Amino acid sequence: MGILEVKNVNKNFGGLKALSEVNLSVKENSVHAIIGPNGAGKSTLLNCLIGKLIPDTGSVMFDGQSVLGRKPHEINQMGISRVFQTPEIFGDLTVFENVMIPIFAKRDGSFRMHAFESVAHERDIVEEAEAVLADVNMLEKRDLHAASLSRGDKRRLEMAMCLSQKPKLLLLDEPTAGMARADTNNTIDLLNQIKAKRDITMCIIEHDMHVVFSLADRITVLAQGTPLVEDTPDKIKGHPKVQEAYLGEAA
Amino acid sequence: MLGLNTKDTWLLVIVALMTLFAPFLLNPFPANSSLAQFNAGYPDLMQRFVIFGIFAIGFNILFGLTGYLSFGHAAFLGVGSYAAVWMFKLLGYNVVPAIILSVIVGAVFALLIGFISLRRSGIYFSILTLAFAQMSFALAYSVLTPITNGETGLQVYTSDPQYFQRSGAPDIPHFFGLEMRATETLRMGGWSFDINAGYYLCAAVLLVAFYMAIRLFRSPFGMMLRAVKSNQQRLNYTGLNARPYTLAAFVISGMYAGLAGGLMASMDPLAGAERMQWTASGEVVLMTILGGAGTLIGPVLGAGFIKYFENIFSKINDGVLHGWFGFLPDGIENVLVTVVHPFVGKGWHLTLGLLFMLVVIFLPGGLVEGGQRIGKYVFRRRGRKAGGAEAEAARKQPAE
Ligand SMILES: Nc1ncnc2c1ncn2[C@@H]1O[C@H](COP(=O)(O)OP(=O)(O)OP(=O)(O)O)[C@@H](O)[C@H]1O
Ligand SMILES: [Mg+2]
Numbered sequence: 001m002g003i004l005e006v007k008n009v010n011k012n013f014g015g016l017k018a019l020s021e022v023n024l025s026v027k028e029n030s031v032h033a034i035i036g037p038n039g040a041g042k043s044t045l046l047n048c049l050i051g052k053l054i055p056d057t058g059s060v061m062f063d064g065q066s067v068l069g070r071k072p073h074e075i076n077q078m079g080i081s082r083v084f085q086t087p088e089i090f091g092d093l094t095v096f097e098n099v100m101i102p103i104f105a106k107r108d109g110s111f112r113m114h115a116f117e118s119v120a121h122e123r124d125i126v127e128e129a130e131a132v133l134a135d136v137n138m139l140e141k142r143d144l145h146a147a148s149l150s151r152g153d154k155r156r157l158e159m160a161m162c163l164s165q166k167p168k169l170l171l172l173d174e175p176t177a178g179m180a181r182a183d184t185n186n187t188i189d190l191l192n193q194i195k196a197k198r199d200i201t202m203c204i205i206e207h208d209m210h211v212v213f214s215l216a217d218r219i220t221v222l223a224q225g226t227p228l229v230e231d232t233p234d235k236i237k238g239h240p241k242v243q244e245a246y247l248g249e250a251a
Numbered sequence: 252m253l254g255l256n257t258k259d260t261w262l263l264v265i266v267a268l269m270t271l272f273a274p275f276l277l278n279p280f281p282a283n284s285s286l287a288q289f290n291a292g293y294p295d296l297m298q299r300f301v302i303f304g305i306f307a308i309g310f311n312i313l314f315g316l317t318g319y320l321s322f323g324h325a326a327f328l329g330v331g332s333y334a335a336v337w338m339f340k341l342l343g344y345n346v347v348p349a350i351i352l353s354v355i356v357g358a359v360f361a362l363l364i365g366f367i368s369l370r371r372s373g374i375y376f377s378i379l380t381l382a383f384a385q386m387s388f389a390l391a392y393s394v395l396t397p398i399t400n401g402e403t404g405l406q407v408y409t410s411d412p413q414y415f416q417r418s419g420a421p422d423i424p425h426f427f428g429l430e431m432r433a434t435e436t437l438r439m440g441g442w443s444f445d446i447n448a449g450y451y452l453c454a455a456v457l458l459v460a461f462y463m464a465i466r467l468f469r470s471p472f473g474m475m476l477r478a479v480k481s482n483q484q485r486l487n488y489t490g491l492n493a494r495p496y497t498l499a500a501f502v503i504s505g506m507y508a509g510l511a512g513g514l515m516a517s518m519d520p521l522a523g524a525e526r527m528q529w530t531a532s533g534e535v536v537l538m539t540i541l542g543g544a545g546t547l548i549g550p551v552l553g554a555g556f557i558k559y560f561e562n563i564f565s566k567i568n569d570g571v572l573h574g575w576f577g578f579l580p581d582g583i584e585n586v587l588v589t590v591v592h593p594f595v596g597k598g599w600h601l602t603l604g605l606l607f608m609l610v611v612i613f614l615p616g617g618l619v620e621g622g623q624r625i626g627k628y629v630f631r632r633r634g635r636k637a638g639g640a641e642a643e644a645a646r647k648q649p650a651e
Contacts, residue, residue, distance in 0.1 A: 050488060052488075071487070071492070072487040072488050073486075073487050073488075073489075073490050073491055073492045076487075076488055076489060076490035077490045081488075081489075082488060088482060088484060088485040088488065089482065089485060090477075090478050090481040090482050090485060090486075091481055091482065092477065092480065092481040093474070093477060093478060093481055097474055097477075097478075100471075100474070101474065101475070101478055101486070101489060101491070102489045102490070104471055104474075104475075104491075105489050105490035105491045106490070108471075109490075110490055110491055110492040111491070111492050111495040111496060112471075112472075113472060113499060114470055114471045114472050115466070115467045115470045115472040115473070115499075115503075116466055116467075116470060117470055117471060118254060118466070118469050118470060119469060119470065119471050119473075119474055120256065120469070121254075122471065161489065165489075165490070
């Protein structure tokens with residue numbers, strides 16, 4: 001049994017079958033990549049995991065509990081954080097506040113009426129946020145408005161926000177898209193460091209095969225809403241069906 | 252000090268000094284001079300400045316922080332007033348229980364209305380709050396006459412029980428014997444200043460309300476509210492439930508509104524349904540935006556600005572204008588009076604509307620932004636006069 005078990009999930013948009021009979025099992029503390037052409041349903045699948053969408057049929061179990069019917073904040077509190085395909089950050093807040101909020105959420109739960117404490121006096125949270133920002137090399141940008149960051153920095157910030165929660169499962173939707181080469185390499189290094197600790201499960205969607213093959217333990221290939229194959233990176237590289245459906249096209 | 256950082260402490264101290272010396276600051280012109288009509292230091296108006304300041308501070312906690320634009324906040328002001336007058340009728344004329352109950356009633360109503368309205372956001376939320384407020388207004392005006400005394404308005408009659416009214420106590424609202432109406436007039440040369448008990452009570456409450464707002468703005472709770480405004484989706488996917496946060500903000504701002512209503516009734520023991528009308532709800536929106544939504548001091552400035560216009564500009568009639576332009580030849584005098592006429596007196600709304608448009612277009616951050624820009628400009632000029640490459644470099648930096 002994996003930490004994440006997706007069984008027979010179907011999702012239609014009008015007549016469009018975005019997901020059909022998707023099965024996915026992700027082992028705890030592994031890195032599982034999902035690849036596939038544009039419009040394959042990769043983001044839709046992640047949306048079904050975090051409560052943004054509800055599958056028409058099928059089940060999604062995380063850590064032995066169903067996530068279906070739970071609100072997004074409840075699912076996050078179960079231990080799932082997500083980096084979105086287009087960065088979702090608090091643009092009007094400073095970089096530092098952006099990373100403090102997830103840490104507050106982790107410590108205090110989904111609501112706490114702390115209207116009389118001062119943010120500046122929350123020593124533990126401030127220190128933790130500083131450490132997280134240092135991890136992604138953004139400490140010197142702490143007082144900038146998040147909206148003013150470059151696209152690559154927004155992604156790094158969003159990644160830092162998710163990592164600061166120490167989630168059990170981290171979902172990454174094209175974390176390096178729109179990044180300069182140097183930033184991409186930094187991100188891969190960061191993800192490799194996280195992976196080396198082996199205390200977090202990652203599910204990563206990525207078009208950059210370099211990233212995928214250097215990170216993933218297992219790969220699922222999704223095309224037109226259906227998983228074609230699931231295997232180790234080495235096997236996937238040589239798989240004829242994959243060559244034809246995806247890699248061939250990309251090459 | 253008081254758990255505030257240096258900057259916030261200064262802000263609080265400045266506001267405290269301004270409210271303390273308001274009777275003097277607002278009466279800069281000698282009582283007999285032709286400019287005396289621009290004096291705003293009379294008790295009624297000063298009370299209104301601070302009461303609407305409190306109302307706007309509370310409204311800003313909801314609108315400025317979360318971005319949820321309520322068009323029904325006057326309803327809470329209205330129920331606060333009714334609650335206070337009922338306390339006068341039942342208990343007696345001490346304002347303390349009246350003010351306490353007005354806050355509680357404001358909270359209860361805000362909880363009810365907020366619970367339902369916050370199921371929607373954006374324009375639908377605004378419309379829901381507007382609908383609730385208009386419903387409250389209509390009910391207060393007609394169906395609920397036994398509680399609100401309908402058109403006449405709720406007031407205290409000699410036949411009311413006033414169970415705790417002691418025989419020696421004043422027969423008008425008082426604070427443990429100190430009549431709210433009590434006014435000491437100081438005359439100094441040509442000037443006269445009114446020191447009014449009611450005003451100072453309101454000012455003390457304003458300071459407490461302002462202090463609490465600063466604490467809230469700087470708290471994790473305040474940060475979450477700003478996060479709601481910035482990106483509610485992200486907040487949800489970060490494990491935070493936006494609903495209780497917005498509801499808490501709604502209830503807190505309802506309590507501020509109830510408090511303002513209670514103070515209003517404490518200054519003048521009357522409560523009428525028109526206090527709940529949508530124009531009153533719209534007014535607090537204008538005050539907040541004009542002053543600077545989401546800033547600490549902005550709503551207070553906006554409230555003062557609008558109330559000053561309402562009370563001072565509206566009194567400039569043609570007679571006054573002729574007085575001003577009297578030294579000019581008759582023809583020019585008449586032309587000028589005709590030109591200025593639509594903007595003053597009953598036309599004060601026109602001037603206010605134009606000013607509001609100018610502020611929204613050129614100073615989206617309200618009067619506070621205006622102040623900051625002036626501050627920066629002055630600072631930069633002084634820097635340049637001091638000379639040196641440093642100042643020149645600073646000038647080249649973008650304004651932000
Ligand atoms: N909310 C929605 N409503 C309607 N159609 C949708 C919705 N979300 C996705 N789709 C459609 O479902 C299909 C799968 O979309 P999805 O975003 O999951 O693809 P993807 O694999 O993430 O592609 P990409 O690599 O471009 O991000 C697409 O055809 C898309 O247009
Ligand atoms: Mg996608």
